[in-house]
Amino acid sequence: MDKKIEATQFQETHRVDRRTRPVYHATPPTGWMNDPNGFSIYDGKIHLFYQYHPYKDIWGPMHWGHCTSTDYVSWDDLPVALAPDVEYDASGCFSGSALTVDGRHALVYTGCEEREHDETVQSVNQQQCLAYGDGVDYIKRTCNPIIPISQLPEGYQANDFRDPKVWEQDGLYLMVAAAKDNDGFGHVLMYDSEDLENWKFRSSVTSSDGTYGDMWECPDLFRLDGSDVLTVSCMNVKNSPRGFHDGFGVIACLGDMDWDSGTLDIKAIQAVDQGADFYATQSLLTPDGRRIMIAWMQAWHNFIKPSHQKWHGMMTFPRELSVVDGRLIQKPVRELEQAYTNKVREENIEVSGGAEIEVPGVHGRAIDMTIDIIEADCKSFAISFDEAPDRGMRFTWIPKENRIVCNRILWGASEHTTDLYAEQTILLPESDSLPKLRFLVDRASVELFINDGVTVFSSTFYAPLEADSIMFSADGTVRMNIEKHDIDPEKARSIRERTVSLNEKTEDQAGIN
Ligand code: FRU
Secondary structure (H helix, E strand, C coil): CCHHHHHHHHHHHCCCCHHHCCCCCCCCCCEEEEEEEEEEEECCEEEEEEEEECCCCCCCCEEEEEEEECCCCCCEECCCCECCCCHHHCCEEEEEEEEEECCEEEEEEEEEEEEECCCCCEEEEEEEEEEEECCCCEEECCCCCCECHHHCCCCEEEEEEEEEEEEEECCEEEEEEEEEECCCCEEEEEEEECCCCCEEEEEEEEECCCCCCCCEEEEEEEEECCEEEEEEEEEEECCCCCCCCCEEEEEEEEEEEECCCCEEEEEEEEECCCCCCCEEEEEEECCCCCEEEEEECCCCCCCCCCCCCCEECCECCCEEEEEECCEEEEEECHHHHHHEEEEEEEEEEEEECCCCECCCCCCCCEEEEEEEEEEEEEEEEEEEEEEECCEEEEEEEEHHHCEEEEEEECCCCCCCCCCCCCEEEEECCCCCCCCEEEEEEECCEEEEEECCCCEEEEEECCCCCCCCCEEEEEEEEEEEEEEEEEECHHHHHHHHHHCCCHHHHHCCCCCCC
16 A cells, blocks of 8 residues: 555554643654654644654654644644655655745655665665645655765765755745764754755855764754854763753754855854753744744753653644744743633742642643742742652752753653653753743643743653642742733634634745745
8 A cells, every 4th residue: 555545544554542642732643753854834734753663662764744733722633744665765755845836835854775685785875855735645756866876075074974954045946954973073054946856055054063963964054033043952972061952952052154155154152952952943034024933842862751651752842932042032922811711810929848739720731831039038939740759840940050940750661761850950041030941731741931932941741631630838038029820722713714814924935935
């Protein structure tokens, strides 16, 4: 049977009950999900594809799963868009991007092909490929691969050349893709094309010197608020600089592009998210000019999901980006407010004396909650989600050290699971103001936006669905205001259906990356 149909049928017959998956974050219908791919607006809808192995809850031959939304909050699953079914992508349809070309939806992805030369010698080719579709069905081009390894300049490795991000600029298509040089360092390569099928190598935009890992994956490059911003996902970071963590993580390089030479003059580098469950970012530009980024809310070191759970991996909630004072700022997309219900607001609440307290009405597993600390005279202040002896997620602010410590206790994991990130630290920037903590909680994750998105931290955690307590305690005294909203995606969907369709707004947007 056709591999795409087979995968779609499997997805339909093994679909996990929607009520047991996160409420407003994109998740796979069944099986394994990693990187977001082809995040784009096409034909009036937000399209999100993703690295997908429907058959198991672990990574395997990569397909492109597909879902759409009109509000970033409620997601509809679609048939599988790409399956590894031709020679040049037989080992997997790896990550890539999407754009609109002459009314068609173009997917640019990496075909991964393992070759066996004899019993002992194997090689892997990663080459860039193209498919066109109508928003549901996608057909691979017969001219694939559009960038074969023969177009990889001298000095780079054929087995690490992937994750094309393509956009249109000044009448040309530009691409950045990840590559590894023969010394083992990651580069961001740039290519250009007039027709999306014939490409010319332009430059190495920048490369790793080992400070932020070896290979770099999933590059994305865009202009924002007067800066050029390059994001890359770094593999195998060791002895990480302050504010970054070892393992896998995403950095943003802010600077100025010289488009003639195709190189980036980097002025500042920051960790995009201080949590370990954050990788493979990709962004889109909305018709109203917002740059929105999404990421896989997991990374390659961490596999902590409960063994009974048949879906694995989720996306972050999409974030609106801006650059302020040379720093990348992230906020949850404003459409989330359309899904608010059950507002609770309590002011001037005192937490003191070490005892754990609950605040009436403040609980839930699919919420947006902001805690504004208005007075603090304490050694520490803690917020715990769903805490019990065998599970929970606790954030402890230690004012003197200007950091928040995040502890999670695993629940339901198999005996093979280890959590390398059971304790993580969030460093806060020097500031005279008290922290404002905005938590997005959605059944299996917490994303924390500190001081309006200056610092962000994402983490998965698992607990029984009915566990919804939130407790506060302070070693000393803290006064705070709280505002909490439950999230109901169906509310966002119905508001969206009643208002202007994205379709009308996007008519002139063909080609936007
Ligand atoms: C990043 C990544 C990409 C690759 C994909 C394979 O997480 O390793 O570089 O295309 O995942 O699934």
